[in-house]
Amino acid sequence: MSDTTLKPSRASMSAGKRNWLVTAALFAAAVVGSLVVGEGSLVYEIFVSPFLFVVEAPDLFVQVIWEGLVAGTLYALLGLGFVLIFKASGVFNFAQGIMVVFGALSLVGFYAAGIPAILSLLLSIAMMYVLAWTVERVVLRPLVNQDPLILFMATIGLTYFLIGFGEFIFGGEPKTMITEEIGLPSGSYSFDFMGGFVSLQKLDIAAAVIAAILVGCLAVFFNKTKVGRALRAVADDHQAALSVGITLRQIWVIVWFAAGIVALTTGIMWGARSDVSFALQIVALKALPVIILGGLTSIPGAIIGGLIIGISEKLAEFYWGPLVGGSIESWVPYFIALGFLWFRPQGLFGEKIIDRI
Template identity: 55%
Template structure:
């Protein structure tokens, strides 16, 4: 029983990180109706920026405190993502207002390629490490209930808490604030939103800024766990099953989808791996996503689109 609970907790922790990645896609889709393939590149660029700024700040400012250097690096990376969001709207999205979804999709692919190249040019292509002091030693809980206790990774636990707080704040932003409600209106119909006075360009800047915040937090966590390397840009592919399961328009769906994928991967690898073969953790999420596409393409919490003629 203790082993099962360990696997379950590990899957839930991983699921929260998947949810954090999928959240960036949901944000952009809710505001523009397009799947943002640049989200993975944004995570990579934010992680690269924070890792390199954390190295450069002590050299230029003579700081001895690693904590202060990390705080400043995070703030600079966040500011860079804000400026990037403004430039994307100013130079790309402004000229694509009311265009087809396919046009916007291709635009995000172009943005992704540009961001990956720019990141390599400015920050280098080596493997970097983000050291933010997250404890890596495991905790052993419920020692009195289970022999040997239940092992929980402290780093995964802290990352899951950060992800949960961020998801909660974003859910409140979309439900309770004027800007959040305006973004939902823009997602439903660009032209109708403009006709009632909602400034589409400003809304896109806001949502890309919010997506930049999510990318910075995601890059910090994943960079701390796995190191910052250009394979981090492929993290977008890990989020595809998450948003397919949860629904492209639902923030709670991103959470549930991430948790299902995280737990499903761990459980299938441990219990089905010895029967089917190793490596099931790699393709399990995509098979599950395919099943949902066949029987419930809008996902668990997504809105079913009905076209009337």
């Protein structure tokens, strides 16, 4: 058996550089071309007009970036939920979206049952633990050593179970998030900015801060603690991890619980921006381009990927959306993710796949 490693060859590395050069040259040609063709032409509208508008209304540019940043933070949280579980168990967790809904519904449901807000929050966290434990016990444990595709199918089943169970317990009608009751701020800060104004919602600021704290805590937990190291060992090789005495079951519960807390946080924040309903699970689909871009196994990838997708989709919708009748936000993230894959097929922070032959 040969021990040769298939490393990216010199030729393919220069192909990557060539991609950059080709893109840059095409863009430069388009800008020059549009300037030559002049105002009113499609190339001008695509390559010059939006940038002129940025200069003309810098306040709106800052506002769009801010909105993108906030959305991006929440996308990062969504992506993080997927990445955590994928790293630990190799399962693409289709149920992450419904976990967002389930977390938020639990919180609102406990509060509606007359339990004080903070206690409801604690109970919702406990609920996510119970969910993680049950999932490990009922879904994952019987499927140990099965093909990842089978585990993936099991999470689809879990999704439909949670939808039905959630509707059975909480009802299908939307609820209002108990924003103020759990101490989240309302209102906004507005300030004048270069002839216009920028308005920052206090809730959005809180969302960004809380997400940052949560991500920080998770990073410390998974990088500095024994459990975190065990998780990374499990992610690298299940068998090897088991052989050195790491309990796979315990790790799975912890990881699903962590993903549950991330889902609950996302549910609270997104629920406060809109309402708490089963429609929230559609938002979770936004995590797909995030993890395509960031790589399925990278926590920093999910964070940076979320921010890139968030900011670029808002910029695209705002500056280029009207050119094609709007509503491009639904597909632009995938387009961006594919663009990144052109340069880095393993995702922004994904592990390079090196197969032995």
